[in-house]
Amino acid sequence: MTAGLWETWVLPGIWITVQLLVYSAALAAVVAFGVGLARTHRSRLVRFLATAYTEVFRGTSALILMFWLFFVVPPLLGWQLVPMWAAVLALGLSYGAYGAEIVRGAVGAVAPAQREAGVALSFTPWQRTRLIVLPQAVPEMIPPFCNLLVELLKGTALVSLLGVGDVSFAAYLVRLATQESAQIYTIILVVYFLISLVITRSMKALERRTKANLGVVAK
Amino acid sequence: MNWDWSAVVDFLPRLWDGLLVTLQVLVLGSLISFTLGLVWAAGFRAPSRLVRWPVQAVTEFIRTTPLLVQLFFLFFVLPEWGVQFSAFTTGTIAIGLHYSTYTAQVYRAGIDAVPAGQWEAATALSLPAHRTWFAVILPQALRRIVPALGNYVIAMLKDTPLLAAISVLELLQQSRLESAATFQYTEPLTVVGVAFILIAYPASLLVRTLERRLAR
Structure with a gap:
């Protein structure tokens, strides 16, 4: 493989994959906390809507959602999404639905007495959530979020099918140029493996930090 | 924008064909992942580090x-190595292989969750190894393993559209062909x-019910 292929396709491809990962992770985090907390809301209607959201987005395939946003939504609304943003939207919305389950589980696992203590101190519901429930729930969310982030990284490879020039797309082009598959695909798999290694390592560090804030020693 | 029911009706024959292929991939892929996962899980428990470490590295x-x-990789590289499979076979093997690394973790976690006292009791009763496994450990581990496997079968279902990328005629590819034609x-x-x-x-509801039933 020549240096030109590296510089024009593979390295920018890695950068696009990282960007996709960061943007869709940010969107997924917003969706996860929004929908996850909505599932513990007092109002039945809010709970129902949040549950419907998670079931629909967890029920369908991320790739089909991506194609749908890219091919079906434009004629529906009259505007076209840039492939990159269609991809971020599809990944963020569907992985956010998985994240919402994690948030709900962790919030539900906080001891009820903690919440009652908040009531006794006449905290508002928002204060209870922000000052009592979330600081205890967040460290519990980190290991499952770490797994989800690795799944999301793997999900970003799907965008190459929409023609976004991520690292998988680069592999496809390099394969066409060099007529050799084994080398480039091995390299690309290793690239993904290394990125996920960075994710798991940094999430581990984050878990230790957030637990230290609570005075709990992480394993 | 208008919804055209006649287009839906026209699509139905392809939909059934695609559904059939998707379900075939799902069933065969599940079987591969269940059995290969057992192999990996056995590798995790191997007495020698020379077996354990490579198995852990490869599955990771x-x-x-x-x-x-x-x-x-499989679709393009295997032919270079002189192995010719159809797209369907390649796709099924790939999805089975990928999910076998998940099922391996399920088996491992299920077996590890059996309390140590159960192993000790089996030793105290001097049960032979196969009795320990089949009469004591596995019946308890299965309660945790079965629902988790069910969840991965559903996850696998949602990953089958990826096979459209290597032109397997599953649901997504059928819809693309239909779009290209009409x-x-x-x-x-x-x-x-x-x-x-x-x-x-409905499948996830089924798994949740199973989870509740078996947890008791």
């Missing part, structure tokens, strides 16, 4: 890299998306 690598890239993009893709929800949602 497969688990943290995208199925799509693995699909392309220039109707909205209906086929939407029908396929809804079909996935209609299969995955």
